[in-house]
Amino acid sequence: MRVKDNGHLTIGGCDTVDLAAQFGTPLFVYDVEWLRGRIREILAATRKSKVRVKVSYASKAFCTTAICQLVHDEGLSLDVVSGGELYTALQAGIPPAEIHMHGNNKSWAELEFAVSSGIGLVIVDNFVELGMLSDVAERMDRHVDVLLRIAPGVEAHTHEFISTGQQDSKFGFDLESGQAKHALEQLSQYPRLKCVGLHSHIGSQIFEPQGFTAAIERMVGLYKTGLQLRLPFQILNLGGGFGIRYTDEDKPLSFDVYMDAIESTLTSACKELGINIPQIWLEPGRVIVGPPGTTLYTVGTKKSIPGVRNYVSVDGGMTDNPRLALYGAKYDAVLANRMDEVWDNPLIDEGGSRPGERWSVAGKCCETGDMLIWDAALPHPNPGDILAVFSTGAYNYSMASHYNRNPKPAVVFVENGEAKVVVERETWADLVRQDRPLR
Numbered sequence: 475m476r477v478k479d480n481g482h483l484t485i486g487g488c489d490t491v492d493l494a495a496q497f498g499t500p501l502f503v504y505d506v507e508w509l510r511g512r513i514r515e516i517l518a519a520t521r522k523s524k525v526r527v528k529v530s531y532a533s534k535a536f537c538t539t540a541i542c543q544l545v546h547d548e549g550l551s552l553d554v555v556s557g558g559e560l561y562t563a564l565q566a567g568i569p570p571a572e573i574h575m576h577g578n579n580k581s582w583a584e585l586e587f588a589v590s591s592g593i594g595l596v597i598v599d600n601f602v603e604l605g606m607l608s609d610v611a612e613r614m615d616r617h618v619d620v621l622l623r624i625a626p627g628v629e630a631h632t633h634e635f636i637s638t639g640q641q642d643s644k645f646g647f648d649l650e651s652g653q654a655k656h657a658l659e660q661l662s663q664y665p666r667l668k669c670v671g672l673h674s675h676i677g678s679q680i681f682e683p684q685g686f687t688a689a690i691e692r693m694v695g696l697y698k699t700g701l702q703l704r705l706p707f708q709i710l711n712l713g714g715g716f717g718i719r720y721t722d723e724d725k726p727l728s729f730d731v732y733m734d735a736i737e738s739t740l741t742s743a744c745k746e747l748g749i750n751i752p753q754i755w756l757e758p759g760r761v762i763v764g765p766p767g768t769t770l771y772t773v774g775t776k777k778s779i780p781g782v783r784n785y786v787s788v789d790g791g792m793t794d795n796p797r798l799a800l801y802g803a804k805y806d807a808v809l810a811n812r813m814d815e816v817w818d819n820p821l822i823d824e825g826g827s828r829p830g831e832r833w834s835v836a837g838k839c840c841e842t843g844d845m846l847i848w849d850a851a852l853p854h855p856n857p858g859d860i861l862a863v864f865s866t867g868a869y870n871y872s873m874a875s876h877y878n879r880n881p882k883p884a885v886v887f888v889e890n891g892e893a894k895v896v897v898e899r900e901t902w903a904d905l906v907r908q909d910r911p912l913r
């Protein structure tokens with residue numbers, strides 16, 4: 475990102491004010507060079523490691539055909555969590571063998587779709603699914619590679635709604651109570667399922683390697699049990715969850731730090747148990763697509779309540795970014811057309827905010843909680859200004875909704891001064907496309 479002489483923010487060599495004019499707002503803008511660079515950094519860190527590591531992109535973070543193609547071009551395999559994500563990945567031309575499917579409640583139709591497409595592997599979440607998948611495989615006369623998802627009982631330091639490795643969770647076979655071991659013992663009843671290892675995912679937006687190392691320490695014991703049961707184990711999948719910077723409060727770690735911790739804990743734990751080191755799989759989502767994504771909005775109305783708060787409203791909101799409403803997420807933002815102004819610059823005359831002035835950025839939905847940022851430091855906003863909110867590449871477009879019948883925004887990939895639409899903006903007509911009127 476840069477600032478041009480005219481005070482406009484540029485991303486991938488494109489003037490964001492021009493992007494907003496050309497494609498409309500709200501607009502998701504992905505800096506492709508930055509995104510590719512992040513994948514390359516992750517892969518470089520994994521290649522330095524003595525442990526064999528395979529990296530899959532957790533497509534739930536942002537799943538469209540273009541991003542599936544981009545991450546696959548960069549050498550990643552793909553995780554999907556629904557029939558829709560699988561369909562998207564296949565439409566993108568990703569070889570099915572390089573796709574893995576998650577989900578705590580996969581339907582019969584989703585399992586059938588996965589097996590008939592020749593998916594690489596299914597991560598089985600619970601006892602019901604073991605039986606269902608085995609039946610699907612039987613009926614289709616197929617064999618399916620699986621991992622078992624385990625809840626290792628690790629409490630990750632993150633928002634409780636995005637913490638998944640604790641015992642009290644809907645995901646996976648519980649380790650603590652012996653449920654996970656019982657599942658391994660049952661596998662002999664399902665000859666169509668070839669269990670090649672274990673999976674755990676402790677949560678998302680995590681900033682310390684300890685959660686991963688604690689998970690390894692708990693999982694290797696079970697991994698050894700699997701080997702003793704003569705299961706063809708090769709893989710220990712540690713999930714994703716690597717934290718990113720949204721604001722200065724977040725202190726992301728370099729991937730090398732995670733890899734060093736994973737390598738040393740895994741090596742010593744396996745040595746202690748006398749087992750070979752499994753291949754490690756990782757499933758990062760947010761860390762790949764989060765920071766290179768920016769949302770552009772157009773400023774509309776504003777309202778100042780003396781002594782209370784200043785509100786500025788933009789043309790999107792919780793429909794394209796529900797993360798503040800869901801997790802109390804924080805974001806940084808700027809006025810992309812006025813980057814040369816500093817909000818507390820005493821030289822600023824009209825148009826500049828007074829020192830200490832703050833603007834809370836509201837969405838346009840009929841909902842008090844429809845906020846994007848509380849008390850942002852911004853120049854005094856005017857209707858028509860372009861607001862850029864940073865680090866919105868993960869779990870924004872993918873969690874977008876049509877609340878209040880708002881069409882979903884367009885998505886553009888920008889690189890070397892060129893912008894390519896990878897998702898068209900929805901229209902009002904799109905909103906009624908599935909409706910069947912009474913008359």
Ligand SMILES: Cc1ncc(COP(=O)(O)O)c(C=O)c1O
Pocket residue numbers: 532535553576638675677678679713714715716757758759760761868
């Ligand atoms: C099973 C699984 N793998 C990977 C991810 C990706 O997580 P993140 O985007 O935090 O890397 C998630 C989401 O938390 C997940 O549930």
Ligand SMILES: N[C@@H](CCCC[NH3+])C(=O)O
Pocket residue numbers: 534636638678679797801868869
């Ligand atoms: N949707 C969450 C992450 C959940 C990850 C899925 N297990 C977020 O926006 O932070």
